[in-house]
Amino acid sequence: MAAQSQYEELARQLSAIGTVKRDLSRTLPQDCPAGSTAVLSLLQRHGEMRISRLAELLAVDMSVTSRHVAHVADRGWIDRQPDPLDGRSRLLSLNSDGQKMLQDISERYVATLAATLREWSDDDLSQLNELLARLHKSFDDRRPRVGEPGCDRTRRPE
Amino acid sequence: MAAQSQYEELARQLSAIGTVKRDLSRTLPQDCPAGSTAVLSLLQRHGEMRISRLAELLAVDMSVTSRHVAHVADRGWIDRQPDPLDGRSRLLSLNSDGQKMLQDISERYVATLAATLREWSDDDLSQLNELLARLHKSFDDRRPRVGEPGCDRTRRPE
DNA sequence: TATTGTTATACTCTATAACTATA
DNA sequence: TATAGTTATAGAGTATAACAATA
Numbered sequence: 001m002a003a004q005s006q007y008e009e010l011a012r013q014l015s016a017i018g019t020v021k022r023d024l025s026r027t028l029p030q031d032c033p034a035g036s037t038a039v040l041s042l043l044q045r046h047g048e049m050r051i052s053r054l055a056e057l058l059a060v061d062m063s064v065t066s067r068h069v070a071h072v073a074d075r076g077w078i079d080r081q082p083d084p085l086d087g088r089s090r091l092l093s094l095n096s097d098g099q100k101m102l103q104d105i106s107e108r109y110v111a112t113l114a115a116t117l118r119e120w121s122d123d124d125l126s127q128l129n130e131l132l133a134r135l136h137k138s139f140d141d142r143r144p145r146v147g148e149p150g151c152d153r154t155r156r157p158e
Numbered sequence: 159m160a161a162q163s164q165y166e167e168l169a170r171q172l173s174a175i176g177t178v179k180r181d182l183s184r185t186l187p188q189d190c191p192a193g194s195t196a197v198l199s200l201l202q203r204h205g206e207m208r209i210s211r212l213a214e215l216l217a218v219d220m221s222v223t224s225r226h227v228a229h230v231a232d233r234g235w236i237d238r239q240p241d242p243l244d245g246r247s248r249l250l251s252l253n254s255d256g257q258k259m260l261q262d263i264s265e266r267y268v269a270t271l272a273a274t275l276r277e278w279s280d281d282d283l284s285q286l287n288e289l290l291a292r293l294h295k296s297f298d299d300r301r302p303r304v305g306e307p308g309c310d311r312t313r314r315p316e
Numbered sequence: 317t318a319t320t321g322t323t324a325t326a327c328t329c330t331a332t333a334a335c336t337a338t339a
Numbered sequence: 340t341a342t343a344g345t346t347a348t349a350g351a352g353t354a355t356a357a358c359a360a361t362a
Contacts (some may be wrong), residue, residue: 002283007271008264013290019217020297021172022330027350033351045236051321059177064353066322072176086362092196094326104165113165117228117293117301125160125168128293131172131286135275139178142274180353183328191328210343222330224345246338246343
């Protein structure tokens with residue numbers, strides 16, 4: 001349990017972090033914005049999956065995911081196979097052009113971050129990464145799951 | 159100096175942090191979105207200032223800031239006085255209605271975060287806050303300053 | 317009838333460029 | 340002529356709702 005001023009400070013820090021994300025986004029290739037990058041990255045890490053699963057991992061609505069997927073499919077970075085288990089779905093997977101694009105993006109990110117964070121120690125950076133992962137997980141744990149009815153989102157926290 | 163995989167991990171974490179910001183934004187009052195909240199919060203912390211200064215603190219274009227300011231001024235949360243030093247500018251300041259709005263927002267944020275982060279220790283939270291502040295500062299230091307020509311933004315980092 | 321996915325519409329945030337008013 | 344600020348326009352990200360196809 002932490003102090004109220006720390007929660008207020010965290011809210012400010014999260015508001016300000018948009019600047020960092022924006023700076024980093026500017027290093028992306030012209031036709032691969034952040035949403036597309038997230039799709040490619042998740043397909044690389046988790047392997048083939050449906051749009052619905054991707055939407056769950058991105059924690060955005062499926063309609064949003066559908067648009068991101070259409071973008072990367074139009075550019076030939078992913079393949080779509082019919083799902084043998086369900087005719088309404090297709091299985092998405094990263095193809096070799098998508099892997100090349102991700103490699104390019106990774107190099108841009110690393111170059112930018114290495115220059116920007118050159119004063120940071122290995123330990124500081126891994127601590128930040130761990131805390132961010134934990135922050136994300138804490139919010140995930142409170143978000144109602146798909147297929148778990150009875151989660152009343154209007155309920156005030158106790 | 160840190161390892162390449164840590165930079166890649168940080169890029170992923172920053173991409174995923176959007177989820178947290180979105181969750182937190184949903185707790186805001188209907189007519190005070192995140193941009194408006196940032197304006198009110200900066201006026202509270204730093205006192206009266208011009209739009210140009212606000213844009214600098216927000217690290218967004220002045221045209222964006224102008225719209226956010228118009229929004230909060232339309233709702234009567236800030237006052238605008240003529241700037242005695244420059245007839246083109248006005249000095250913005252938070253008024254009492256704006257303070258009430260910020261108080262409401264603060265309570266919502268604290269309630270949400272206290273519920274979401276109830277497992278977090280005081281130390282963990284302050285460490286996260288410090289690291290986020292430092293991350294922000296590292297990016298700030300590399301961003302070209304207003305009135306400092308000669309910063310070639312197209313140059314690749316060495 | 318329910319679910320998967322797509323599309324239409326709308327809102328927020330941002331940037332660039334054209335414009336007004338003042339310096 | 341240059342600067343402070345506003346407005347028009349455009350693009351990215353998101354959500355809700357209506358819709359199509361399949362389960």
